[in-house]
Amino acid sequence: MNRYTKVIRPLGSYFVKDYEKKKKDLIKVREIKESTVKKFFLNGDCEVLVHFEETGKEILIDFFSSEEDIKKYLGASFIKR
Numbered sequence: 001m002n003r004y005t006k007v008i009r010p011l012g013s014y015f016v017k018d019y020e021k022k023k024k025d026l027i028k029v030r031e032i033k034e035s036t037v038k039k040f041f042l043n044g045d046c047e048v049l050v051h052f053e054e055t056g057k058e059i060l061i062d063f064f065s066s067e068e069d070i071k072k073y074l075g076a077s078f079i080k081r
Contacts, residue, residue, distance in 0.1 A: 002046040
């Protein structure tokens with residue numbers, strides 16, 4: 001299962017994903033489009049770790065989380081109808 005991170009800052013938010021480089025034992029962080037995360041989330045193939053930059057608080061949201069939490073932290077478009 002893929003794990004994406006949504007970083008919420010005072011001036012906006014963005015999605016990132018960690019990639020592990022096998023040859024150099026490094027972890028690279030890349031910014032991902034919201035549409036990509038939404039596609040995997042609606043299929044139930046990923047979970048999103050919501051990270052608040054100001055407070056350091058983290059919340060894990062997956063396909064089986066309550067609709068209220070999904071709508072509050074990810075947006076209404078992440079709810080499957």
